Amino acid sequence: MNVEVRNNTAAHRYELWADGELAGYTQYRIGRGRITLVHTEVYEPYEGMGLGSQLARAALDDARARGLIVMPFCPFIADFVERHLDEYRDLVAPEMLSGDRL
Numbered sequence: 001m002n003v004e005v006r007n008n009t010a011a012h013r014y015e016l017w018a019d020g021e022l023a024g025y026t027q028y029r030i031g032r033g034r035i036t037l038v039h040t041e042v043y044e045p046y047e048g049m050g051l052g053s054q055l056a057r058a059a060l061d062d063a064r065a066r067g068l069i070v071m072p073f074c075p076f077i078a079d080f081v082e083r084h085l086d087e088y089r090d091l092v093a094p095e096m097l098s099g100d101r102l
Contacts, residue, residue, distance in 0.1 A: 001018055036071040
């Protein structure tokens with residue numbers, strides 16, 4: 001399966017494409033040097049294939065490349081960050097690290 005993640009800036013979301021079909025997305029807001037990741041959805045035919053993790057990783061890696069601080073309000077993204085805290089801790093806003101989730 002050919003998988004690609006694209007940043008659709010007009011729609012404020014990272015889109016997950018699988019074999020040329022839209023398979024899901026992560027909605028975001030950007031402002032004051034921060035990216036707030038608010039919702040992630042992987043469409044049913046693509047669930048359970050690890051594509052959500054690829055989407056999360058691409059969004060976080062793009063935030064790093066752009067020098068943005070991450071606010072992971074989306075439960076899926078927050079869980080991903082928590083599982084990969086050694087890799088992404090430096091991206092997360094300090095006030096979010098002190099909570100119960102991260």
